[in-house]
Amino acid sequence: MIKLKADNLEKRFGRKTVFTDLSFETGTLVLGIAGANGSGKSTLLKCLAALLKPTSGSVKWTLNDHDIKRTDLKNYLGFAAPYIQLYEELTVRENLEFIQNVRSLSQQKPLSDLLEPLGAKKLLDNHFGELSTGQQQRIKLAAAIIHNPDILLLDEPGSNLDEAGKNIITSLVAQFKNSNRMVVIASNQQYELDHCHEIIELKN
Numbered sequence: 429m430i431k432l433k434a435d436n437l438e439k440r441f442g443r444k445t446v447f448t449d450l451s452f453e454t455g456t457l458v459l460g461i462a463g464a465n466g467s468g469k470s471t472l473l474k475c476l477a478a479l480l481k482p483t484s485g486s487v488k489w490t491l492n493d494h495d496i497k498r499t500d501l502k503n504y505l506g507f508a509a510p511y512i513q514l515y516e517e518l519t520v521r522e523n524l525e526f527i528q529n530v531r532s533l534s535q536q537k538p539l540s541d542l543l544e545p546l547g548a549k550k551l552l553d554n555h556f557g558e559l560s561t562g563q564q565q566r567i568k569l570a571a572a573i574i575h576n577p578d579i580l581l582l583d584e585p586g587s588n589l590d591e592a593g594k595n596i597i598t599s600l601v602a603q604f605k606n607s608n609r610m611v612v613i614a615s616n617q618q619y620e621l622d623h624c625h626e627i628i629e630l631k632n
């Protein structure tokens with residue numbers, strides 16, 4: 429079971445304080461981070477993913493009561509967000525093979541099996557840069573779950589997705605929940621937050 433504990437988190441950029449005194453502890457399977465534009469949702473997600481260091485305070489992830497070390501977190505966590513980019517000049521296949529190699533995935537799932545449920549199998553040989561925003565988003569989701577993570581962080585997962593794409597997010601969230609893995613969704617869209625069992629609301 430995955431648990432997350434944030435203790436007195438503060439993040440400042442220069443003189444701007446994004447959040448301060450933020451503490452929560454949860455083992456919920458679908459956690460929401462809500463708040464208006466600029467309230468710090470993406471900043472908090474990046475702190476949870478150890479992509480940003482908090483100014484003070486700490487983030488602790490545990491799996492079955494064992495701490496996950498900051499340096500190991502990338503093996504347990506997948507992250508899909510508008511600001512996480514893939515190589516535009518490479519095909520989808522080349523991008524995903526690159527990630528498989530960097531992650532030293534020994535048992536490589538065929539890429540078509542990974543893309544099929546995301547409705548993106550036919551895009552394998554397209555250059556990433558020539559895809560639409562919604563198609564790119566599906567490939568970014570594939571890249572986030574390629575190593576079968578225990579934790580999935582999603583920043584505004586439904587933006588740019590059509591109805592079929594939104595249904596894919598719904599089934600992905602259900603798949604994680606049903607296998608006792610955790611999803612964290614940052615959004616200001618109610619229909620995305622409807623998936624969540626617990627919500628952390630950030631204030632401007």
Ligand SMILES: Nc1ncnc2c1ncn2[C@@H]1O[C@H](COP(=O)(O)OP(=O)(O)OP(=O)(O)O)[C@@H](O)[C@H]1O
Pocket residue numbers: 441444446463464465466467468469470471472616
């Ligand atoms: N690298 C950075 N340097 C300086 N300020 C930053 C940086 N990243 C974020 N900020 C500021 O931190 C605040 C929170 O930004 P953040 O992107 O986390 O908000 P958000 O809630 O995700 O917004 P949105 O709903 O618009 O995506 C904003 O005022 C933003 O300008």
